[in-house]
Amino acid sequence: MSHPQRSVLIINPNTTQAMTEGLRPLAERLGFPTHYEYFTAPHGVSSINNEDDAVISAQACLPNITDLMQYHDALLVCCYSQHPLVSLLREEIRKQHLDRPCVTGIFEASVATCLQYLNVGEKFGIVSTGQQWEAILGEAVAELLGSDNGKRFAGTETTGLNANELHAVAKSELDLRMKDATKRLLRKGAKAICLGCAGMAGLDEVVRSACVEALGEEGGMQIKIIDGVISGVVFLEGALRSAM
Structure with missing residues (x-):
């Protein structure tokens, strides 16, 4: 049937x-x-x-x-x-x-996915667009995970570009900003990274490249990259x- x-x-x-x-x-x-x-x-x-x-x-x-x-x-x-x-x-x-x-x-789907991938105590982070999202997403994660969210959340790091600017700047500039934000999260101990904007479709390869640059081939390939x-x-x- x-x-x-x-x-x-x-x-x-x-x-x-x-x-x-x-x-x-x-x-x-x-x-x-x-x-x-x-x-x-x-x-x-x-x-x-x-x-x-x-x-x-x-x-x-x-x-x-x-x-x-x-x-x-x-x-x-x-x-x-x-x-x-x-x-x-x-x-x-x-x-x-x-x-x-x-x-x-x-947003909700990507956070849930991160928690399924990670061991208890491991952290995820978010790469987002404008700086205002650091506080906004921090509060949103706290509402989802409760007061102990700091044990699981490495924070949000941003590119300084709004969503409609992501593909308006030169690719080299966008890649640099995405990589810098990614590496800041890795230094905070993130084991998974969420692409914090629907306009970041296709930028997972840039994030992966940043992970490899920061952690080497083996370590960089172990970081989970989550598209919402x-x-x-x-x-x-x-x-x-x-x-x-």
């Missing part, structure tokens, strides 16, 4: 279509027998650079996605933050007494399969 194909809506809550296009290969190269559709915010902000931007983007997206929920089994919010759209969508699902879709954000979009897709796939 065949089952209907699962459908996941991958949500870019900012208005930059190029960022949405960058999400497609991350999901589709995993090869799951799942149908993916992509949503870009119809209005709001072109880059989510702080918590105020996140609120604006959530308000811009919520009505449209509420209308689309009935057509999908899962929703993935692709902003690397404790984005309010995740909880708003969950509340909407509860309000409508629905048993689906399943919802997560790439991939983590989110994998989590939702597992959640959907377990509910079959």
Whole structure:
């Protein structure tokens, strides 16, 4: 007996279509027998650079996605933050007494993935964009892990570039900034590193190169590099399969 194909809506809550296009290969190269559709915010902000931007983007997206929920089994919010759209969508699902879709954000998914990879006491860190994210993500991790998060979290190190600037600067400049942030996390003892922005798709190789430069071939290859979009897709796939 065949089952209907699962459908996941991958949500870019900012208005930059190029960022949405960058999400497609991350999901589709995993090869799951799942149908993916992509949503870009119809209005709001072109880059989510702080918590105020996140609120604006959530308000811009919520009505449209509420209308689309009935057509999908899962929703993935692709902003690397404790984005309010995740909880708003969950509340909407509860309000409508629905048993689906399943919802997560790439921040939550990547932190969970890190904890699954690491031994107790080992730390993960986040490479993010503008400096403002150091405090924002630090508070978000503390809310997820509790008061003892310092035992597991090496912190957030940033490039100084906002999300919409990541691919506007020269590649050599971007690589240098990504490597510097990565090496700062390694000096803090990070054994896993999260790419802290959906716009960092494809930059895992730069982070890996920094790990090898800092720790040598053997040590550098042992560092886990976590892409939040991939983590989110994998989590939702597992959640959907377990509910079959």
